Amino acid sequence: MPYQQTTLLTLRARLRDRTESVPFWTDTEATSGLNEGLKLWNLFTGQWRTPVSIGTTPASDPYIALPGPLLWPARLLWNGGPLVKTSRSALDQAHPGWQTAAGTPKFWSPVSLGLIALYPRDASGIGVLTADGVADTPVLIADGDYVDLSEAQLQALTGYGLYYLAYKRPGWRAFLPLWQAFLRTAGQQNALFRASSFYRTAMLGDPQQKARPRRQPDPPPSLPQEADDDA
Amino acid sequence: MTPDTGQACLNELQIRLLEPPDLGLTWPSGFWSRTEVLWALNHRQQQFLKDTGILAGYALMPAVQGQVTQDLPSDWLDTVAIAFIPTATGSYRPLSPIDGLQADLGLASWPATSGTPLGYILFEGDTLQFKAVPAPDAAGTWEHLYVGQAPDVLADGTPGDLLLVPTEFTPYVLYGTLADLLGKQGRGHDPTRAAHSELRYQEGVTIARLLLYGGD
Numbered sequence: 001m002p003y004q005q006t007t008l009l010t011l012r013a014r015l016r017d018r019t020e021s022v023p024f025w026t027d028t029e030a031t032s033g034l035n036e037g038l039k040l041w042n043l044f045t046g047q048w049r050t051p052v053s054i055g056t057t058p059a060s061d062p063y064i065a066l067p068g069p070l071l072w073p074a075r076l077l078w079n080g081g082p083l084v085k086t087s088r089s090a091l092d093q094a095h096p097g098w099q100t101a102a103g104t105p106k107f108w109s110p111v112s113l114g115l116i117a118l119y120p121r122d123a124s125g126i127g128v129l130t131a132d133g134v135a136d137t138p139v140l141i142a143d144g145d146y147v148d149l150s151e152a153q154l155q156a157l158t159g160y161g162l163y164y165l166a167y168k169r170p171g172w173r174a175f176l177p178l179w180q181a182f183l184r185t186a187g188q189q190n191a192l193f194r195a196s197s198f199y200r201t202a203m204l205g206d207p208q209q210k211a212r213p214r215r216q217p218d219p220p221p222s223l224p225q226e227a228d229d230d231a
Numbered sequence: 232m233t234p235d236t237g238q239a240c241l242n243e244l245q246i247r248l249l250e251p252p253d254l255g256l257t258w259p260s261g262f263w264s265r266t267e268v269l270w271a272l273n274h275r276q277q278q279f280l281k282d283t284g285i286l287a288g289y290a291l292m293p294a295v296q297g298q299v300t301q302d303l304p305s306d307w308l309d310t311v312a313i314a315f316i317p318t319a320t321g322s323y324r325p326l327s328p329i330d331g332l333q334a335d336l337g338l339a340s341w342p343a344t345s346g347t348p349l350g351y352i353l354f355e356g357d358t359l360q361f362k363a364v365p366a367p368d369a370a371g372t373w374e375h376l377y378v379g380q381a382p383d384v385l386a387d388g389t390p391g392d393l394l395l396v397p398t399e400f401t402p403y404v405l406y407g408t409l410a411d412l413l414g415k416q417g418r419g420h421d422p423t424r425a426a427h428s429e430l431r432y433q434e435g436v437t438i439a440r441l442l443l444y445g446g447d
Contacts, residue, residue: 032243032246039398039401043400043438044438072442087444100321110443111287112284112285112286112288112443113397114286115289137398167424192441198434198437201430202430
């Protein structure tokens with residue numbers, strides 16, 4: 001199903017459609033849950049991206065602070081050409097004294113979410129650095145506010161919303177598979193996360209069941225009975 | 232990166248803990264006090280910043296020539312890297328994180344001699360201080376890449392009373408707070424929910440480190 005613009009009103013209705021019971025939440029709580037799901041989705045997949053031009057770069061400092069609304073940079077371009085991403089420790093090992101080297105920038109390294117290092121520093125002082133990265137997550141407030149997501153993503157989002165809303169009530173563990181489904185869907189777009197040890201831990205199932213194993217093993221699944229033609 | 236207000240965070244916690252939401256003013260169940268909820272929230276924010284390093288910054292501090300013990304920034308939480316910049320040359324010399332045993336084995340006379348610093352030792356002296364191995368023998372500057380402390384959130388509606396972490400990471404700080412509150416020995420004790428909330432906090436640490444370092 002193609003991407004579609006789905007409003008907050010529709011998302012809340014889809015939440016109600018996923019349970020048969022009388023909704024155990026308010027509209028405000030549902031909005032909070034959906035917005036939390038959107039934030040986490042953006043973290044895992046970088047769904048909402050934006051290029052930000054930083055303009056001329058100062059030559060006196062190896063570190064450059066990135067402006068909002070960038071959450072974190074995925075790619076940097078110098079005068080339109082891509083810079084190679086590396087790490088600060090790799091620069092220390094391969095290019096001692098990189099902090100003071102000046103020239104045409106070729107490499108960049110993240111230091112923190114909003115701070116990067118360039119090597120070499122811009123010698124001309126008139127270059128243009130463009131950061132292409134993940135932007136702030138859209139926040140749904142009014143009923144008409146919308147997001148542009150595919151059906152699979154909407155399914156994962158409403159599932160996460162339901163898990164969020166059920167957290168406060170007894171029997172909340174029955175909604176854990178919805179959280180796992182959210183992680184699984186996000187993991188399809190983030191191979192690094194899928195390869196992480198946390199992902200394997202999260203997919204292991206209900207920790208309560210692991211902590212209190214049943215005394216009797218589960219019976220083996222029964223084999224399908226063949227139809228008796230002679231009956 | 233719009234952060235969340237302290238009041239909004241406490242309101243969110245009230246909803247999750249089945250307390251009447253009033254921006255965190257009252258906690259009528261008596262299971263938790265407003266003070267301890269605030270403490271847990273601030274504690275978890277500091278812990279998240281330290282565990283992930285997502286808001287690491289840098290500072291330049293003068294090096295004391297000939298002295299092993301040097302000062303750290305006053306808002307220091309954790310060190311990412313330290314480099315020594317001699318005034319004469321201006322060239323950066325990154326230091327390796329080591330401990331006392333490594334220093335003793337590598338340079339037995341390090342407490343008494345001076346030279347170009349090669350390593351730094353944390354947590355084996357007074358707080359907010361580190362040891363340079365060996366002490367710098369020339370005037371210079373320390374470049375500290377470090378995680379700084381976030382100002383405590385008061386949740387009293389004061390303008391600017393915001394969490395320091397970006398709003399995308401706020402849910403994980405809240406889950407960590409829930410883990411602390413629900414793990415408390417008392418009438419509100421809920422070990423299963425506390426364990427799951429702690430798992431959610433670790434999820435936030437994992438994704439933050441993946442964004443920064445590409446691996447957990």
